[in-house]
Amino acid sequence: MSASTLRANPRFRVGDTVARPINVFKSGSPVRIGTVTRVYSESGTQFGDYPELYEVTWTIERGKPIEPLVCTGYLRHGLDPLP
Numbered sequence: 001m002s003a004s005t006l007r008a009n010p011r012f013r014v015g016d017t018v019a020r021p022i023n024v025f026k027s028g029s030p031v032r033i034g035t036v037t038r039v040y041s042e043s044g045t046q047f048g049d050y051p052e053l054y055e056v057t058w059t060i061e062r063g064k065p066i067e068p069l070v071c072t073g074y075l076r077h078g079l080d081p082l083p
Helices: 003-008
Strands: 017-021 031-045 048-061 064-075
Touching: 017 048, 031 064
Parallel strands: none
Antiparallel strands: 017 031, 031 048, 048 064
16 A cells, blocks of 8 residues: 555544554553544654554553553554444
8 A cells, every 4th residue: 555545544543442452562461442643644764654653542451441641653553443
């Protein structure tokens, strides 16, 4: 998929609910649940261009509410959709 296609058709939109394991390298790790708060792109980084990145505000961790935690830099394959 081209960079312009990704920017025009992101996997997630602002307001979508998503999940991610707390430790992505450990099978069965507890998850965080949050809301996409920004969809953006970055170019010219040391690792190349990123046409589709997400900022997420996490509000649930290990099934319990937490103080809102805003994190950036998530790739499309690093988040799972929730209904």
